[in-house]
Amino acid sequence: MNTIAIVGAGAWGTALANAVARAGRDVVLWARDEKTVAAMRRGRVAPRLAGVRIDDKVTPTADLAQTGAADAILLVVPAQALRDAARQLAPHVAASRPVIACAKGIERGTGAFMTEIIAQEIPSAVAGILSGPSFADDVARGLPTAVTLAMPDDAMARDLSARLGSTAFRPYHTDDVRGVEIGGAAKNVLAIASGIVAGRKLGASAAAALTTRGFAELVRFGRAFGARSDTLMGLSGLGDLLLSCSTAQSRNFSFGIALGEGRLASAGKLAEGQFTALALAQKAAGQGVEMPIAQAVCEVVEGRWTVDQAIEALLTRPFRSEGA
Numbered sequence: 508m509n510t511i512a513i514v515g516a517g518a519w520g521t522a523l524a525n526a527v528a529r530a531g532r533d534v535v536l537w538a539r540d541e542k543t544v545a546a547m548r549r550g551r552v553a554p555r556l557a558g559v560r561i562d563d564k565v566t567p568t569a570d571l572a573q574t575g576a577a578d579a580i581l582l583v584v585p586a587q588a589l590r591d592a593a594r595q596l597a598p599h600v601a602a603s604r605p606v607i608a609c610a611k612g613i614e615r616g617t618g619a620f621m622t623e624i625i626a627q628e629i630p631s632a633v634a635g636i637l638s639g640p641s642f643a644d645d646v647a648r649g650l651p652t653a654v655t656l657a658m659p660d661d662a663m664a665r666d667l668s669a670r671l672g673s674t675a676f677r678p679y680h681t682d683d684v685r686g687v688e689i690g691g692a693a694k695n696v697l698a699i700a701s702g703i704v705a706g707r708k709l710g711a712s713a714a715a716a717l718t719t720r721g722f723a724e725l726v727r728f729g730r731a732f733g734a735r736s737d738t739l740m741g742l743s744g745l746g747d748l749l750l751s752c753s754t755a756q757s758r759n760f761s762f763g764i765a766l767g768e769g770r771l772a773s774a775g776k777l778a779e780g781q782f783t784a785l786a787l788a789q790k791a792a793g794q795g796v797e798m799p800i801a802q803a804v805c806e807v808v809e810g811r812w813t814v815d816q817a818i819e820a821l822l823t824r825p826f827r828s829e830g831a
């Protein structure tokens with residue numbers, strides 16, 4: 508496993524490319540746009556990470572066939588584009604090759620989790636998910652963090668973790684695929700709610716209360732879909748929720764701040780929770796899982812409630828047992 512391919516050269520794709528190169532692997536980095544690839548080759552500049560240099564062990568390419576020869580493939584496009592990318596990739600992937608989703612979301616319309624999409628589009632691959640507290644900018648610059656890599660076979664996840672990992676980028680491994688993908692998808696929606704709290708200046712107490720009750724929702728949803736508690740309380744669940752609910756470095760949190768302040772979020776910044784909120788709320792309702800915060804975010808981003816209506820709906824809910 509000496510060559511790792513990365514499909515998608517956005518912020519997270521290029522950050523992962525640098526991290527994996529630092530781990531000593533050769534990296535093939537695919538972008539769909541030939542001009543972007545030419546610019547990356549020429550200037551070694553990451554297209555969506557200002558001031559980040561692309562490591563010399565990374566080979567940018569616009570030829571998807573080149574990624575198929577790699578020992579493992581990381582799919583690093585937005586959640587709503589993952590099916591399209593997986594479908595394009597499918598003819599190039601050898602049987603039993605690990606294909607790891609690095610997107611955080613749930614597909615709108617189908618309600619599919621990221622690894623379900625890979626299983627549908629590339630059935631011969633071994634689908635996994637990489638998720639956890641990891642801002643692209645931090646990882647690209649070599650700042651330390653830890654994430655979780657989940658594959659159906661824990662031994663495979665352990666081997667791949669050793670290939671991807673370094674002192675600064677530390678993947679823990681698990682076979683709880685569903686648990687890891689739920690954490691990443693749900694935290695983005697909840698981070699929008701935290702951003703709204705910050706934007707409306709509701710105070711640090713409200714921020715802590717909302718994050719905690721948001722985590723209770725994440726756990727309820729996760730359990731309903733078969734996730735393990737230790738995963739939900741780990742890096743990809745609680746860890747990533749804490750990160751994204753605490754700083755404007757998170758695009759989802761920033762998106763929420765803009766909503767809370769009554770202005771438009773800056774264009775061009777991907778806030779995945781905006782697109783996943785509806786799918787998350789629908790899946791929760793389908794399983795009878797109560798997720799009032801996620802539901803409120805859904806109503807706001809889908810344009811059915813104002814921010815004030817969402818806040819009022821949450822603050823006037825009946826008092827209840829904390830453990831229920």
Ligand SMILES: NC(=O)C1=CN([C@@H]2O[C@H](COP(=O)(O)OP(=O)(O)OC[C@H]3O[C@@H](n4cnc5c(N)ncnc54)[C@H](OP(=O)(O)O)[C@@H]3O)[C@@H](O)[C@H]2O)C=CC1
Pocket residue numbers: 515516517518519520538539540555583584585586588589591592609610611612641642643644777779
């Ligand atoms: N940024 C971060 O800190 C982190 C992001 N993630 C997750 O990673 C995923 C990607 O995020 P990020 O890299 O930040 O997003 P960006 O917006 O920075 O980049 C998205 C990339 O995907 C490409 N892309 C979009 N649609 C398609 C498609 N249909 N086929 C092929 N390529 C496509 C874009 O290409 P083009 O430029 O041509 O449009 C672009 O290179 C998200 O799910 C996010 O939640 C996870 C951890 C950290």
Ligand SMILES: O=C(CO)COP(=O)(O)O
Pocket residue numbers: 611639640641642643695698747750751756757758759760777778779
């Ligand atoms: O997933 C991330 C950190 O782990 C990135 O969060 P944002 O997409 O909210 O910036």
